[in-house]
Amino acid sequence: MHTAVISLVAFLSLLLGPDPARGQTVVVGSKHFNEGYILAEISAQLLEDRGFRVERKFGLGGTLVCFEALRNGEIGLYPEYSGTLEQAILKLPHRVSHRELREILKRRFDLDLLESFGFSNTYAIAVSRRLARVRGLKKISELAKFSDLRFGFSHEFLNRQDGWPGLARTYGLPARPVGIEHGLAYHAIREDRLDVTDVYSTDGDIKKFDLVLLEDDRRYFPEYLAALLVRGGLDEQIKRILGELAGTITAAEMQGLNGQVLLERKSFAEVAQQFLREEGLLRSQGQALLGSRWGTLLFRAATHIELTLIALVAGMAVAIPGGILIYRLRAISKPVVYLAGLLQTIPSIALLAFMIPFFGIGATPAIVALFLYALLPILRNTAAALFSIDPVLKRVSVGMGLTAWQRLRYVELPLAAPTILAGIKTAAVINIGTATLAAFIGAGGLGEPIVTGLALNDTALILEGAVPAALLAVATEWGFEGLEKLLIPKHLLQKPAE
Amino acid sequence: MAQIALEKVSKVYGDEKALQDIDLTFTDDVTTAVVGPSGSGKSTLLQVINGLVRPSRGTVSVFREPIDYGRLPELRLRIGYAVQGTGLFPHLTVEENITLLACLAKWDVEQIKARTEELMRLVNLPLSFAQRYPHELSGGQQQRVGLCRAMVLNPRIFLLDEPFGALDPITRNEIQREFLHLQQMEARTIVLVTHDLREALKLAQRLVVLDRGSLVQHGTCKEILEDPASGFVRSFFQSQLEQ
Numbered sequence: 081m082h083t084a085v086i087s088l089v090a091f092l093s094l095l096l097g098p099d100p101a102r103g104q105t106v107v108v109g110s111k112h113f114n115e116g117y118i119l120a121e122i123s124a125q126l127l128e129d130r131g132f133r134v135e136r137k138f139g140l141g142g143t144l145v146c147f148e149a150l151r152n153g154e155i156g157l158y159p160e161y162s163g164t165l166e167q168a169i170l171k172l173p174h175r176v177s178h179r180e181l182r183e184i185l186k187r188r189f190d191l192d193l194l195e196s197f198g199f200s201n202t203y204a205i206a207v208s209r210r211l212a213r214v215r216g217l218k219k220i221s222e223l224a225k226f227s228d229l230r231f232g233f234s235h236e237f238l239n240r241q242d243g244w245p246g247l248a249r250t251y252g253l254p255a256r257p258v259g260i261e262h263g264l265a266y267h268a269i270r271e272d273r274l275d276v277t278d279v280y281s282t283d284g285d286i287k288k289f290d291l292v293l294l295e296d297d298r299r300y301f302p303e304y305l306a307a308l309l310v311r312g313g314l315d316e317q318i319k320r321i322l323g324e325l326a327g328t329i330t331a332a333e334m335q336g337l338n339g340q341v342l343l344e345r346k347s348f349a350e351v352a353q354q355f356l357r358e359e360g361l362l363r364s365q366g367q368a369l370l371g372s373r374w375g376t377l378l379f380r381a382a383t384h385i386e387l388t389l390i391a392l393v394a395g396m397a398v399a400i401p402g403g404i405l406i407y408r409l410r411a412i413s414k415p416v417v418y419l420a421g422l423l424q425t426i427p428s429i430a431l432l433a434f435m436i437p438f439f440g441i442g443a444t445p446a447i448v449a450l451f452l453y454a455l456l457p458i459l460r461n462t463a464a465a466l467f468s469i470d471p472v473l474k475r476v477s478v479g480m481g482l483t484a485w486q487r488l489r490y491v492e493l494p495l496a497a498p499t500i501l502a503g504i505k506t507a508a509v510i511n512i513g514t515a516t517l518a519a520f521i522g523a524g525g526l527g528e529p530i531v532t533g534l535a536l537n538d539t540a541l542i543l544e545g546a547v548p549a550a551l552l553a554v555a556t557e558w559g560f561e562g563l564e565k566l567l568i569p570k571h572l573l574q575k576p577a578e
Numbered sequence: 579m580a581q582i583a584l585e586k587v588s589k590v591y592g593d594e595k596a597l598q599d600i601d602l603t604f605t606d607d608v609t610t611a612v613v614g615p616s617g618s619g620k621s622t623l624l625q626v627i628n629g630l631v632r633p634s635r636g637t638v639s640v641f642r643e644p645i646d647y648g649r650l651p652e653l654r655l656r657i658g659y660a661v662q663g664t665g666l667f668p669h670l671t672v673e674e675n676i677t678l679l680a681c682l683a684k685w686d687v688e689q690i691k692a693r694t695e696e697l698m699r700l701v702n703l704p705l706s707f708a709q710r711y712p713h714e715l716s717g718g719q720q721q722r723v724g725l726c727r728a729m730v731l732n733p734r735i736f737l738l739d740e741p742f743g744a745l746d747p748i749t750r751n752e753i754q755r756e757f758l759h760l761q762q763m764e765a766r767t768i769v770l771v772t773h774d775l776r777e778a779l780k781l782a783q784r785l786v787v788l789d790r791g792s793l794v795q796h797g798t799c800k801e802i803l804e805d806p807a808s809g810f811v812r813s814f815f816q817s818q819l820e821q
Contacts, residue, residue, distance in 0.1 A: 476665030479630055479737075480727070481654030486682060494669045571713055572669055 106318060109146050109155035109441075110138040112520065113535050115201065115282060115306075118337050119159035121352040123308060123322055129362050130321050137441060137522035139531040141429070143168050145436060145521065147309075151189060154440035154522075156314050157322070161201060163304035165193070178305060190312035192319060195326030196305040199334050203237060203301050204281040205247075206291040208269050219297040224252050229275040231257035232265055237278040242302065244278075250300045266291075281331050284338030293331075306334075328359050345538075381548055383443075384525035387518060388511040391447045395454025395507055400500065402455075403462025404488065413463060420456040428453075428514045432521050446518035453514055454507035461503025465496030498568050505560040512553045516545060526552070580642075581606050581735060581767045582627055587636030589622055589791075596622045597633070598791045604784075607765040611778030614788035615814065620771045623788065624737050627769060628657050640735070655679065658728035658766075662740035664720040666712040666727070673708040676726045683731065697726040701756055718749035722756075729760075736768040742777065750777075757781060775818035779803075787811055 106127050110120030117138055124134040137155050140146050147169055149155045162181055166172045170184060182193045205220050212218070215226060223229065231253075237243040238259050247253065260268065260277070266289045268274035279286055281293060306329075308322055329337070340351045356362045399420075406413040426434070431452065435445030469492055477491045493500075519527030526545040533541030564573065582604040589597040596619050604610050612620045625631040626638055629650040638645050640653060666675050673694055674681075680690050698705055701722040712720055721741060728736065742750045758781065761768065772778050778785060778799075785802050787794045795807040806812040 472661060472663055472665045473667060475630065476659065476661055477667075479625075479628055479654060479659040479661075480679060481651045481657070482679075482682070483651045486651075490678060490682075491667055495667075569669055569711065571711060 104315065105133040105135055106157070106314070107135045107137055107155045109140050109149055109158035109522070110136075111143065111146055111158070112139045112141060112531060114284070114338055114341055115334065116159055117348045117532070117535065118341065118351055119197065119306060119308075121348040122355055123157065123159070123325065125349070125352050125356055126321060126325065126361055127318065129356070132318065139519060139528070139535065140441060140522055141433060141520045145433065145441070148436055149441045149522075150191065150309060150311060152436075152440045153311065153313075154442065156318075157308050157310035159197075159306055160193075160309040161304040161306055162193075162196070163202065163302045165309070166302070175302060185309070186312065192310050192312055192314075194308040194310060194319065194322055196307040197325060197329040197334075198327040199282060199329050199331040200303045200305045201280055201282045201331075201334070202304040203243065204279055204293045204296070205276060206269075206279045206286060206293050207276055208272075209290050209292050211275055212292040212294075217292075217294060219295045220247075220300070221251055221297050223276065223294070224254070227254065229255065230273070231255040231276045232260040232268060232274045233257050233278045234262040234265065235259045247300055250298050282334035282338060284335055284340075284342040287335050287339045288343055324361055328361075329355075377544070377548060380524065380526050380528055380545070381552065383523075384512070384515055384527075384549070384552065387443060387446055387450060387515045387523060387525055388508065391450030391511055391515075392454050392504070392508050394447070394451045395458055396504060398451075399455045399458035399503075400462050403459050403466065403500075406459070406463040407466040407492075417456075417460055417463065420459050423452045424456045428517045429520065432517060436521060441522040443518075443523045445521055446515065446523035450511045450514060450518070453510055457506040457510065458500070458503045461499045461506075462496065465499030466492055468499075469495050495572070498564065498572055501560065501564055501567070505557065508556050508560070509553050512549060512556060516549050519545075580604055581640065582769070583639045584623075584626065585637040585639070587626060587633045587638060589619075589626065589631060590634045595791045596631075597626070600636070600793050602786065602793060602796060604767060604769060606767050608784055609761060609768040609770055609782040610784040610786055611770045611772055611782035612786045612788060613772060613775055613778050613814075614794075616773060617790070618788040619791040620773075620788055621739055622791075623786075624739055624769055624771045627735075628654050628659060628737055655683070655731055656733050656735065658731075658733040658736040660724045660728040660736075660738050660741045662743040664712070664717075664724040666720055666723055668712055671709050671711055672703075672715070672723050675712065675723055676730055678727070678730075680730050693730060694726075697729055700729075700760065701725055701753075716749075717745055718753060721745060721749075721753060725753075725757075725760075734766055736766050738768065738770045740771055740773065743773070754780060775815065787814070789814075 108120050108124045108127070110116040120136070120138055124136055128134050137149070140149060140155075140158075143160075143164055146155070146158045146160070150158060162178060165181060165185065166176060170181075170188075176184070178193075178196065185191045185193050205223070207217055215222075217223070233244055238257060244257060248255070255276075257276075260274070265274060265277040266285050269277060269291065270289055279291065279293070285291075286293065308325070310319060310322065337351055337355060340346045341348060353362075402416065406416055423431075428449070431449045432445065435449050439445035439448055473491065473495070474487075477487045482490065515523075515525055516527035516530055518525055519531040526549045528545060529541045530545035530549075533539065533543075533545070580603045584600050584602040587597055587600040587602075588595065600623065612623055614620055622631055626633055627640060629645055629647060632647060641656065645653060667678075670678065676694055676697060677690050680693060685693070694708065695705060698708070703719060703722050703726070707715065707719065712723065715723065724741065742753055745753065754777065768782075770778070770782055782799065784796070784798050786796050787802065787807075789810055795802055795811050802811065803815070806815060
């Protein structure tokens with residue numbers, strides 16, 4: 081819906097404006113990890129600088145979520161890695177060159193893989209700077225010369241076929257490495273308990289712990305060249321502008337950018353703007369980045385409430401009549417309640433993922449998922465409340481001459497109201513909680529800082545979303561209690577009086 | 579032809595015969611009590627008259643026409659119905675309970691108000707009770723409200739299913755007196771189901787005796803007392819009246 085409005089606005093301004101770029105909206109996506117955010121933000125700011133409007137859909141679940149969103153046109157571009165494309169998406173049996181990869185993507189998906197940013201984020205072997213100096217280590221092959229070095233690798237690297245087993249074969253390394261948690265390996269090296277470990281080549285921690293990467297002189301590790309993947313249909317002008325980013329970032333520079341976010345706690349926007357300015361890519365002065373914190377919070381809360389409310393109202397519109405139908409047609413009650421219960425057992429994140437092929441990303445799939453979650457509590461409470469009405473009252477209301485509709489309107493629904501309202505309350509509170517996950521598919525809301533905070537392991541940022549969400553849930557609970565007092569005679573709230 | 583007539587009416591639930599071949603004409607404008615041991619089909623007989631139970635076989639005529647089962651609500655609006663435990667709607671005030679049908683019939687406000695006051699006076703309910711909820715009333719008061727509700731559209735037929743069953747003896751006596759008073763003021767065709775033979779003899783002019791779904795005897799109270807049709811009727815009366 082939102083996107084439709086934006087596209088309409090974009091279309092109109094396209095007709096009116098003399099400059100084709102002005103007002104055109106580009107949707108930039110990113111995966112849910114630090115480097116993805118930075119590269120996407122750099123691309124977004126560059127386009128904004130050149131007069132495009134950019135909608136950011138950052139922190140999308142994972143590779144497949146991003147790729148599907150791109151194919152469906154939900155996003156226009158996102159940063160991806162060549163190795164990921166080869167293995168996770170195309171599932172190619174062998175390595176291909178960057179050029180071949182581009183041809184395959186163009187042919188099969190009409191997607192353009194732009195020139196790489198200039199670095200590869202792959203596995204690398206790291207040692208401390210001191211050790212490298214003392215032993216004169218520059219290449220991985222030189223490790224074979226020393227038998228006293230202590231190797232420690234992350235468990236994943238240790239067990240992957242393209243990890244240690246192959247590395248040991250390729251380089252003839254005799255070492256017997258231990259498995260160690262990735263974060264701890266850095267500390268172990270600093271404490272001089274470990275000499276050699278695996279890292280990602282652009283890891284911000286490489287800088288922090290002053291490590292040196294050894295050259296992969298036998299080209300064992302596949303390349304994970306970072307590059308923007310864009311829709312073939314995207315304006316050529318946009319592709320040209322983004323092309324300016326090609327070759328601007330070395331692995332060491334990427335380490336630095338990652339480090340600025342992770343270690344110096346700068347925002348993605350700040351880091352991206354600084355980078356673009358230093359590269360001389362910005363034409364305008366760049367906008368002030370300091371938005372009001374409260375403004376952002378209110379905006380997120382409003383989005384959150386909007387998602388929840390639309391889903392809840394839709395849920396009520398379906399589940400209350402559904403509950404009544406079940407009550408009238410006893411035969412379908414079991415299957416329907418079971419089906420709604422089944423929906424409830426699907427983990428939220430999985431349900432959100434299921435929505436993507438049908439509704440893409442953004443608010444719509446989130447609302448649909450929340451709507452499905454709202455169904456069961458309302459449906460079950462409505463049906464249960466109607467079923468549990470005193471049979472004498474039912475008999476009397478029939479016997480005195482009320483039509484089916486009149487019975488429902490004047491007797492059954494009012495008597496069921498407290499329980500139905502309780503069901504709606506449950507659904508609302510569940511929805512507020514689940515809506516925080518909607519940020520994973522680009523729906524925004526209070527989940528946004530939570531998702532980003534998870535990616536950065538930043539507790540403060542997580543709380544920035546979690547605390548307002550919790551408060552919202554409590555406020556909702558209060559709101560419903562007030563509504564109860566307003567709508568329902570007091571004596572019906574305890575036990576129906578005879 | 580009488581207002582209520584049953585012709586060869588049977589009702590079967592699975593293997594159980596709740597009513598068997600009942601031929602019965604209720605005399606207009608008098609109270610007929612339906613008596614019999616529990617499980618004899620008394621309530622079923624009553625509910626056949628307002629269509630709450632549809633007979634498996636036979637014809638039920640009300641207001642001189644066979645019941646049209648597609649248009650039951652219209653028929654029921656012309657039949658007052660009150661049950662044991664009152665069946666008052668707990669979410670509605672006394673006044674709302676009494677006037678629900680009148681409101682749905684789109685009476686005007688003045689008319690509704692007048693009717694409510696008339697009915698409440700008739701059964702000795704203080705008008706100040708109008709805004710109370712049923713649970714704030716005693717059992718006897720609730721029962722009176724139940725009668726008012728059944729009378730609001732001034733139906734010519736009244737079906738009463740053990741309406742005074744749950745009351746204490748003193749209250750019951752009072753209400754029974756009021757009931758007789760009402761009936762004296764304006765005679766209606768009343769079918770009263772009761773397990774209490776004394777009550778039946780006090781309130782009704784005629785009796786219907788049921789046993790295991792079959793009609794055993796039908797006549798004035800006097801006829802049946804003086805000339806029981808069978809040993810069953812005699813022993814039923816003895817056991818009831820000796821208590």
